[in-house]
Amino acid sequence: MRVLLIDDEKELVSTLAERLSFRGIEADWVTSGKAALEKAAVTAYDIAVVDIKMPRIGGIELKRMMASEHPHMKFIFITGHGSEEDFKTASEEAGKEYYLVKPVDIEELTQKLRQVMGTQGGTA
Amino acid sequence: MSLFRKLKPDFWDYQDIGAGPHEKLFDFRRMWKLTVFLTVSVALIPLIILAVVDYHVTQGSVASENLLRTARLVSNARRSMFYFFEERRAALDFIVRQNSFASLNQPGALARILKNLKESFSGFTDLGLVDPLGYQRVYAGPFDLLGVDYSLQDWYREVCKKNIYISDVFLGFRQIPHMVLAVKRNLPNGSFYVLRATLETRQFEDLLSGLEMAGKGDAFLINRHGTLQTPSRYHGKTLDKLSLPVPHYASKTRVFEATENKGVPIIIGYRYIADTPFILMVVKQKQILMEAWQKTRIEILFFLGVSIVIILGVVIWMATYLVNKIYAADQARIATLHQVEYSNKMASIGRLAAGVAHEINNPLAIINEKAGLIKDLFTFKKEYTGDEKLLGLVEAILSSVKRAGTITKRLLSFSRQSDIRIQSIELKELIEEVITFFEKEAEYRSIDISIEIEDSVPRIESDRGKLQEIFLNLFNNACSAMENGGRLAVHIGRKDHGHVLVKVADDGCGIPEEDLERIFEPFFSTKTKKGGTGLGLSLTANFVREMGGQITVASELGKGTTFTIALPVVMERKEGQNACEYS
Numbered sequence: 001m002r003v004l005l006i007d008d009e010k011e012l013v014s015t016l017a018e019r020l021s022f023r024g025i026e027a028d029w030v031t032s033g034k035a036a037l038e039k040a041a042v043t044a045y046d047i048a049v050v051d052i053k054m055p056r057i058g059g060i061e062l063k064r065m066m067a068s069e070h071p072h073m074k075f076i077f078i079t080g081h082g083s084e085e086d087f088k089t090a091s092e093e094a095g096k097e098y099y100l101v102k103p104v105d106i107e108e109l110t111q112k113l114r115q116v117m118g119t120q121g122g123t124a
Numbered sequence: 125m126s127l128f129r130k131l132k133p134d135f136w137d138y139q140d141i142g143a144g145p146h147e148k149l150f151d152f153r154r155m156w157k158l159t160v161f162l163t164v165s166v167a168l169i170p171l172i173i174l175a176v177v178d179y180h181v182t183q184g185s186v187a188s189e190n191l192l193r194t195a196r197l198v199s200n201a202r203r204s205m206f207y208f209f210e211e212r213r214a215a216l217d218f219i220v221r222q223n224s225f226a227s228l229n230q231p232g233a234l235a236r237i238l239k240n241l242k243e244s245f246s247g248f249t250d251l252g253l254v255d256p257l258g259y260q261r262v263y264a265g266p267f268d269l270l271g272v273d274y275s276l277q278d279w280y281r282e283v284c285k286k287n288i289y290i291s292d293v294f295l296g297f298r299q300i301p302h303m304v305l306a307v308k309r310n311l312p313n314g315s316f317y318v319l320r321a322t323l324e325t326r327q328f329e330d331l332l333s334g335l336e337m338a339g340k341g342d343a344f345l346i347n348r349h350g351t352l353q354t355p356s357r358y359h360g361k362t363l364d365k366l367s368l369p370v371p372h373y374a375s376k377t378r379v380f381e382a383t384e385n386k387g388v389p390i391i392i393g394y395r396y397i398a399d400t401p402f403i404l405m406v407v408k409q410k411q412i413l414m415e416a417w418q419k420t421r422i423e424i425l426f427f428l429g430v431s432i433v434i435i436l437g438v439v440i441w442m443a444t445y446l447v448n449k450i451y452a453a454d455q456a457r458i459a460t461l462h463q464v465e466y467s468n469k470m471a472s473i474g475r476l477a478a479g480v481a482h483e484i485n486n487p488l489a490i491i492n493e494k495a496g497l498i499k500d501l502f503t504f505k506k507e508y509t510g511d512e513k514l515l516g517l518v519e520a521i522l523s524s525v526k527r528a529g530t531i532t533k534r535l536l537s538f539s540r541q542s543d544i545r546i547q548s549i550e551l552k553e554l555i556e557e558v559i560t561f562f563e564k565e566a567e568y569r570s571i572d573i574s575i576e577i578e579d580s581v582p583r584i585e586s587d588r589g590k591l592q593e594i595f596l597n598l599f600n601n602a603c604s605a606m607e608n609g610g611r612l613a614v615h616i617g618r619k620d621h622g623h624v625l626v627k628v629a630d631d632g633c634g635i636p637e638e639d640l641e642r643i644f645e646p647f648f649s650t651k652t653k654k655g656g657t658g659l660g661l662s663l664t665a666n667f668v669r670e671m672g673g674q675i676t677v678a679s680e681l682g683k684g685t686t687f688t689i690a691l692p693v694v695m696e697r698k699e700g701q702n703a704c705e706y707s
Contacts, residue, residue: 009486015493022504102485103492103529106500 001117002043003027006036006062007051007078016049016104023110033057033065040070047116049109052079074116078104133444135451152451159443167435175428179421186417190391190410195379198393198406201335201343202377205397205404208328209290212305212321213399215245217288220309220319228253228319234264241321249302249322254280256315265322274320283308283318290400293325293345293353293362301325301354301362325362329354340409345402346370353402368392371403381410459662466663470593481532488528495521546585546695551616551624552577554588558595559614562603569608577616581624585694590667597664598628598687605632605685623673623690631684640679671695 003020005027007013013029020027028043030036033054040048048066052059063075076098098112135152219228219237228234234251241248250265258275274280283289283306291304306320332343332354345353350370355362367385371378371394379393389410396403499518502508552575559573566573602612611631619625635643644665668675672692679685 009490011490012486012493015490015497019493019497019500022500101529101533103489103525106493106496 001025001047001113002045003113004036004039004043004045004048005029005050006031006033006048006054006059008032008054009051016106016109019106020110020113023106025110025113033062036062037065040066040073044070045073047074047076047113049076049078049113052077076100076109076112076116078102133448133451135447138451150454152447155450156443156447159447160439163439163443164436167439168432171428171431171435175424179424182420182424183417186414186420190408190413191379191381191393194391194393194406194408195377197335197337197341197343198377198379198395198404201332201406202395202397202404204331205328205345205402208331209305209397209400212245212247212323213288213290213307215241216305216307216319216321220307220317225253225309225311225317229262234262238264247324247327249324252320254306254318254320256317260320261317279304279306280318284316288399290402292347292351292401295363301329325354333357335406337406337408338413340412342407343405345397345404347401348403359407366405368405368407371405463663463666477535481535484528485532488525488532492522492525492529495525546587548583549586549588549591550583551581551591551626554591555595555614555616555626558592558599561596562599565603566612569603569606569610571603571606571609572611573614574612575614575616578618580618581616582693584624584691586671586691587695590671591691594664594667594689595626595628597660598689601660602628602630602632602685605634606630607632619690622693624693626689626691627686628689629684629686634681634683634685635677635679636681640677643677644675 003025005013005016005020006029007016008031010031013031017027017029027049028039028045030039033056036048036050036057039045048062050059050062054062057065059075059077059079066073078100079102098116100109100112133156135156138152219241223233223237228237234253238248238251241251250263250267250269252260252265252269253262254274255261258273258277258280260269260272260274263270279289279291287308287310289304289306291306293301293303295301301324302322303325304320305323306318308316308318310316328345332345335341335343337343340358342357342359344356344359346366347353348370350366350368352360352362352364352366359366359368368382371380371392373396374394375396377393377395379391381389382392383389391408391410391413393406393408394403495518499515499522502511502515502518508514555575559575562571562573565571599612606612613627613629615627615629617625617627643661645662665675668689668691672695674690676688677685678688
């Protein structure tokens with residue numbers, strides 16, 4: 001399972017990547033939407049964990065931009081905005097994507113990643 | 125007074141504290157008074173002036189008509205009286221001119237003349253011829269008056285002086301009122317003689333009593349000493365002294381108003397009858413003459429009274445109606461203004477909260493991850509394992525981050541309340557969430573907060589923000605009403621199939637009965653001195669109604685207050701309300 005973490009806070013993504021590696025998930029990280037596009041062009045990722053609110057290219061926009069090039073890529077959105085209730089409602093509207101609220105619980109993220117990969121058929 | 129209190133319009137005691145320099149613009153009582161005063165003045169002053177003028181003109185014309193009629197009556201009666209005396213005087217004059225003293229002195233001559241006189245002119249009783257020495261030389265009549273000496277009598281002296289004399293009325297031997305008429309005839313030799321006749325007064329008494337008069341009218345003759353010369357209807361018999369004063373001499377007919385000694389107003393008309401001692405008087409009672417006027421007067425006063433009552437009624441009703449409208453419009457204006465102010469405030473607070481939450485969230489996330497990493501290191505790397513104390517510290521950091529995270533989430537959820545968004549809500553969760561805002565205060569003041577929920581209560585479809593605000597307001601009110609150590613109980617139950625029922629009960633100071641009806645009115649507040657705006661409950665009630673619910677209150681002074689809110693299980697979506705809108 002190839003995971004790409006995208007967030008404008010370098011401290012956050014780098015730490016998240018390191019913590020995921022402890023749990024057996026190898027993740028690359030970048031700090032902008034542009035860098036993510038470049039990285040995705042080189043490596044094929046299964047899942048992107050992306051912050052919805054980022055300077056210039058936001059998470060939702062990034063997903064749209066990647067949709068044609070990487071139609072099989074899954075997305076998990078992270079945001080500091082809104083209550084969980086809102087995300088439940090919003091996620092139903094948005095499709096099969098998942099949302100996580102900052103501060104992210106690492107176990108929950110790990111579980112979600114495995115879950116997404118599981119639904120895909122576990123091609124790790 | 126209690127009737128006034130009932131009729132008193134709402135604006136009467138209203139005072140706009142915030143009106144400032146434009147206070148007078150919002151003094152509705154003053155506005156009402158001014159409107160009533162001006163309208164009443166404009167309507168009533170001309171009406172009253174007209175009525176007063178009409179009153180006086182009509183009264184004056186009736187009065188002057190009465191005077192005029194009296195004057196005409198006096199004038200006509202005077203003419204009759206004057207001719208009566210003039211006729212008889214002329215007759216005597218004719219006799220003394222036609223007959224010489226000698227021929228009159230012949231026996232039977234005077235008796236014959238008397239007979240003829242009686243036939244031509246009624247009223248003659250006797251005739252006598254008096255010589256210059258005052259002796260009655262010849263007499264024709266029923267009495268034995270031959271040779272009587274008249275030289276010392278007034279009438280004789282008068283007739284010698286004036287050539288003609290008409291006496292006052294006196295009672296003769298027969299006790300019948302009589303008067304004397306005498307003419308003097310100068311002879312060419314310088315001597316003279318006097319022809320004297322006695323007249324009955326019945327003739328002119330009949331003349332006077334035959335006059336038709338309204339208003340208890342009375343016509344009679346008096347002499348210049350005020351003695352009645354003819355009988356009167358209301359002022360005494362012949363030769364009685366008249367109770368009224370003798371009017372001043374005037375050569376023409378005079379009419380004036382006076383009062384009788386009993387205070388009855390009267391109209392007196394009089395005329396001195398020339399060459400006689402008589403004054404013709406007509407006396408009428410003014411009040412009876414003015415009876416026609418009384419009727420007119422009542423009509424005028426009735427018309428005026430009814431008009432005034434109608435005008436006052438209409439003016440007061442109109443003024444009250446209009447000022448009430450202005451007052452209602454003004455109240456609506458203020459309410460809108462305050463609601464806008466309130467929503468603005470809420471929006472600002474929301475934006476601020478969202479900003480703060482966002483800003484805090486990022487460093488919080490970093491702390492979370494860093495602490496998480498430390499924990500991971502302790503868990504996964506062999507060289508770090510086993511240090512329980514450090515692990516404990518990291519756990520503490522993580523749990524604090526979790527708490528801080530809950531707060532930022534809550535702040536964010538409060539910041540989005542502008543639009544009505546209907547979503548599925550677990551009421552108990554929502555209420556617990558709101559209560560967390562009061563947890564600290566409750567802890568410090570040892571207020572016991574309990575939430576009970578019946579099993580049958582379903583999730584409801586409603587607007588989260590509005591519900592939060594409703595309960596926030598209610599809990600806020602309850603907390604200010606309670607003493608330390610109070611008890612706040614929330615009970616969530618089911619009203620019927622379509623509604624849930626939330627009861628918020630406190631054991632605080634309670635609300636006085638007279639205030640209970642008004643607590644949902646905008647700006648009604650018992651906490652104004654403590655910074656209350658009087659908007660909380662009014663907005664709460666508004667929100668509940670917007671959501672299709674109902675709010676009621678029950679309170680007992682000193683025992684506590686219970687607010688009961690009925691909410692529809694599924695809130696109906698109104699036009700213009702967006703469904704889930706994520707931003």
